[in-house]
Structures are given as C-alpha cells and as structure tokens.
Amino acid sequence: MRYAARLSGGLLLAASFTASAIPSAIPTGVTWYDPARAWNGFVLFPGSDNQTHLIDMTGKEVHRWQYEGFPSWPVPLDRAGGQPGHLLVQLERQQKLAAEANPGNGLVNASVAEVDWNGKVQWHYGSQQQPVHQHHEIQRLPNGNTLVLGAALRQLPGYHYRVIDNSIEEVSPQGKKVWSWSVADHLDELGFSAAQLLMIRDSEDADFLHMNTAAPLGPNHWFDQGDQRFAPDNILFNSRNGNVAVIIDRHSGKVVWRIGPDYPALKLDTPLPRPLDQMIGEHDVHMIGPGLPGAGNLLIFDNQGNAGFPPTRQGFFSASRVIEVNPQTRQIVWEYTGEKSGLAISTFYSAYISNAQRLPNGNTLINEGQSGRLFQVTPQGQIVWEYVSPFYGKAMPRDHYVSNTVYRAYMVDYRWAPPGTPHSEQAVTADCTRYPALPGCPIYH
DSSP states (O other): OEEEEOSSOSTTGGGGGTSSSOOSEEEEEEEEEOTTTSOOSEEEEEOTTSOEEEEOTTSOEEEEESOEEEEEEEOOGGGTTTOSSOEEEEEEEOSSOOTTOOTTTSTTEEEEEEEOTTOOEEEEEOOSSSOOOEEEEEEEOTTSOEEEEEEEEEOOTTOSSOEEEEEEEEEOTTSOEEEEEEGGGGGGGSOOOHHHHHHHHHTOOTTSSOEEEEEEOOSOHHHHTTOGGGOTTOEEEEETTTTEEEEEOTTTOOEEEEEOSOOOOOOTTSOSSEEOOOOOSOEEEEEOOTTSTTTTSEEEEEOOOSOTTTTOOOOSSOOOEEEEEETTTTEEEEEEOGGGGTSOGGGSOOSSOOEEEEOTTSOEEEEEGGGTEEEEEOTTOOEEEEEEOOOOBOSSTTOSOOBOOOSOOEEEOGGGSOTTOOOOOOOBOOOTTTOTTSTTSGGGO
C-alpha cells in the first residue's frame, strides 16, 4: 500500500472522531475490498497524469493507455466490431488557446479518437484546423455513430462578451456531422425566469451554463408503456451551472422533460420516496440501463457544489450525495450520503466532476472525483471496495499544484478486456491501526 499527501476530501474526515486533526498522508490504491459482497470486474478511469488506467479489484494496474479522456469511455464489444479493449479518448490538445480556455470547458481539446487495446488509433474526429472542443461526454451509439459534446465560442444578442455554447453532435464513422443541437438556441426552454436569464447574462461567465452530460436514454419501460418523452434516442442534457437537466426530443429538437432550475429545500431527514429536492452542480445524469436494478430511473451525482442563478445556498455541511430518481414521478427512490456508511455526512464530498454507475448485483460504483476516491456501496450503503488514485498531475502546464482528481470511472466486465488479461479477487483488509476510519474498521460497526 502506498501513501500520498492529501489536504482535503471525504475519505478520512471521519478521523475527527478519533483524533484531533486530519492526517497529512492517506493510503492510495485499494484500502478495503470484500470480494463476496462486491461486484467484481475491471475499473477504467483517466488519471491526473493524463493517461488512462485499467485496474483490477486489488488495485493492480493491468493496462495503461497514453491518452487522456474526458471521459475515457469503454466501447462495448458489439460497437467495436467485437474487438475487446477499445476506448474513446481525447487525441490532441489545442495548440493555440483562446483566452477563455480551461480544461473544464472543452476549448483545450482539438480532437478525439477511438483507440484499441494497444493504443492504435482506429477512428478520429477533429484537428488543429477544425477543432472539435469535446468535453465531458463522448459515446459510441448503437448505430455506429459517435455522440460528442462540444464547445464553441459564440456572440449572443445582448451579451457584451463571448459565451461558450455547448452543442451535441452525432458524427458518422466517416467524420460527417449527421445531427446537432445547440443549447444557446434553446435558452427559453430551460425553465429560467426572465430575472434568472438576466443574472446569467450579467454573470459575465463565458461558460455560463457548463453542460456536463449528453446521454441517450436507451431502451426503457417508460417508452414501452407509451410515454414518448422517453424515446430511446432522446438525449439527457445537464447544466451544472444552471442546476437544470432536460430531455431533448431527438427529432423535433424540443425540450420535452425537465427538472430544475428551481427545487424545494433539501430534506435529507425525510424518508424515501420523496419529491426531488435541491440539487447543486450535479454531474453524470443518466438513465439506468435495462437489466440493471433500478432500470429506467435516473442516477445522479449531486455534488452540492457551487451553482445556480442566483447562487444556491448549501446546507450547513458541504456534503455530496448520489440519488436515484423516478423520472415520471420526479421522486427520489434511493439515496447515498456519507451517513449511509456510518460516518458523518461531510465525509463524502466532491464540489465538481464525479459520477456514479449502477452495477449488475445492485451495488453502485461512486467516483468522488475531487479526491480521486472510487468506492462501491451496497444498496444499504455499506462500502465493500475502496480505491484512491495514486496518479497525480497538473491539469494545465501553468498550474502550481498537482492533484489526483478523477473525472469519471467505469466498471467493465472482465470480458471487455482481451482474453487472458490477468486479474485478482484477493480480499484486502483495511489498515485500521494507522487509519481507523477506513471502511472495514471497527468504527463502522
């Protein structure tokens, strides 16, 4: 087990129960693993070292690609010609940056690619001359096309500064754009009042909406039962800064479903199910796929960060949650907070990035991205696997600090990798002597 410096984050804030200060060093790698209760497979994620890593359940790196991803997206075998181990990644950074460019808004990126297990480019889109500015989302669609969330600088009427418009593009294998949708053309459909639209304009924030999700719904029982809003090719689109998520009708381009931007106050002490309450700066809003527990519901990493017009007031503690929402009733039907693991609610927090993934056995993989902490919880909230990324780096060359942040992490079946790829399911026991607040230690019981 390796150790790394850490100044903040959720993993060991519970040390305040047993010590007067948070340790200046924490373990990296796998800190706790119960093979009998975990869903076992490989974990894929982009590290802060600008490379993509595949690890087994013991934290051993079994493969590495020399590409960064935003995210690094595992292409299913049936969308990669049956070939295992293919990824969608960012291929090249923009050489000449706009003044508004930063790693989170897409203007840093020039092109994207599909690469195979050995890192060989199989497909690419964008160039220095015609940059795609992809950010936050990229997926291979069942029809073989690729969905790309991109950014472009644009001058809007009434704005005295350039804004970053976010658009969804569907691109053919030949690199032809076959469909696109721009959020700046649909501001009046996002639920903002006239006063809120003025706040957005007067914020002088170029990345005024900061869209971070563009995910096709996929097959679901709501559509099968006749609700046309949930057509499988319709797209979930989320604005972190606006606290609003919408479903876009793929054919008309209209917004046909929405949550936000205004919500009732957060009520964590109210039993489930309950109406969806205040989200702030949420990420990775997606529909749980068929065959998985909770299929058809939405899974959302609610950061409870900094967002909203006007800025939304947080609770007394800075604390994130993962919620599962019935999209028809707009009720929360499952929720994870730090308290569900027997710790203070503030032990789980990521102000930005992060994601969650429902697993076949009903567990949920959670990426507390700000801290580079990945963990798997049971439906009851028990942590059965935990890993802290040891991969540090700078987001931009001009930065004066390093971090181990993880934008998104995905679990994949062993069959996603080439046959014979080694892996282990040997249990890992927590070091409770040095770190009494780790999962698996007596403090949890």
